[in-house]
Amino acid sequence: MTTSTSEREELIRAEAAALGFDLCRFTDIDEAWPAAARLLEFVDAGRHGEMGWMAETAERRRHPRAMWADARSAIVLGVNYGPDDDPMAVLAQPARGAISVYARGDDYHEVIKARLKALGRWLQARFGGELKVFVDTAPLLEKPLAERAGVGWQGRHTNLVSREFGSWLFLGSILTTLELTPDAPESMTCGTCRACLDVCPTDAFPAPFQLDARRCISYLTIELKGPIPREFRPALGNRIYGCDDCLAVCPWNKFAQQGREQKLAAREALNAPALADLARLDDPAFRDLFRKNPVKRIGRDRFVRNVLYAIGNSGVANLTTEAERLLDDPSPLVRGAAVWALSQCLAPEAFATLRAVRTPAEADTSVLEEWGG
The missing domain is CATH 3.40.109 (NADH Oxidase)
Known part of the structure; x- marks a missing residue:
């Protein structure tokens, strides 16, 4: 038939x-x-x-x-x-990622x-x-x-x-190769709304419909392999993998929950995880936590780099010990991020004292640059 x-x-x-x-x-x-x-x-x-x-x-x-x-x-x-919840609510919880x-x-x-x-x-x-x-x-x-x-x-x-x-x-x-009957194209229906542009923490949109990935937090935390430029670090806040701001403010999202089935459920451990716990991840623990998850592809060092920037932005005193412990990490990327975190968390005198103790034993130039040396 x-x-x-x-x-x-x-x-x-x-x-x-x-x-x-x-x-x-x-x-x-x-x-x-x-x-x-x-x-x-x-x-x-x-x-x-x-x-x-x-x-x-x-x-x-x-x-x-x-x-x-x-x-x-x-x-x-x-x-x-x-x-199922407001993805931007976690931004008000500085001790969490x-x-x-x-x-x-x-x-x-x-x-x-x-x-x-x-x-x-x-x-x-x-x-x-x-x-x-x-x-x-x-x-x-x-x-x-x-x-x-x-x-x-x-x-x-x-x-x-x-x-x-x-x-x-x-x-x-x-x-x-089949010839299928095409559906009608969709036309842009954003009206004059520019909420997605205005909310961007790093001004990554030079103009509507244009993105400069070099300023985008998703690019910076996922694609960029080295240290994130200093000018963008404060704007990261506690965003440790990607950024949902421009998506989350879209008024059309009010329809996204209608008839939704939970086919791609989030893991509870990844909903606002504690920065202190994430800072303690070694490579095996990182791989275990992010097994079959997209975060795994950036590797432990780049991820902990992001966590340390979030610690530096947190203003949470008891996270300082996590950053100081990572000054001994084998990865220069992690050590450099730890230095920056401490520069934001410690009083200038305390940071200067720590720098005097630490820099003589540091051989990596990128880490020394973070110390200000």
Whole structure:
């Protein structure tokens, strides 16, 4: 028995929902891809910082068919990860760390990819054709693709906004050789709102719809390998992995809880964890805490660096001992961050005394720079 085009799309949507996707939309990929020009402008301006892979894969990102010449349609899928509480409430708890909402549970790349592969197997068995699946680790511009498919629109913060789920959507895509009936594109519906721009602690948006990643706290705490520039450290507050501010203030988020199922639950241990506990993590303990979690990829040293900056911003006296203990850490990155934390926590006289004791035995130039030497 043959299946009409409209029936086919509805069957795909139903299967996607059964696999845990909250949204499923379709688009063709025949037209020009203006998003490629915006990416090149971003890279040419150096706003990608140390993310060299963005420049290296720019050619493959210029159009979905640059990824796969045989593709004819795209299925764009979304999973709502809206939090159950206010993700900015932890910012008022200086002795605790703020981990971005998306990174509080299992690694969404693995969760989404498994669902995409399951949908792909079903799709091929039911309708044939060839396909490839993508999560955001692949050089495919998913947000513009999602906009064309009607999943949402790119807001002034450059993130995708959905009428149904606000700024809280994980995206996954399937490119296929099948000809699928496209959904209508979504138009930008932010009105005059600029809350996402105004809330940014580091002024990372040079203009609406433009991001300078070099100033973004998510980039600084996740992608940047060395010490975070001094000018940005106070603005980090207690954000130790990522930043949700521009997402959390979006007015469209009020719809994100409607009909939500807890398919991607946060781990209790990662909801506002104590900085003192995190500062004590050695490498095995770090790997155990963040097993199957996206935080694991930045490694223990970079993570503890972030924790120490948060300690320096905390104003909590009993955290000073944690920073002082880490002056003996094997990692220069950690030691340097510990020095900065102590420079913020100790009285100038106490810091000067500690510097006189510590600097003669310190051989790393980056750490000595933190001491002011």
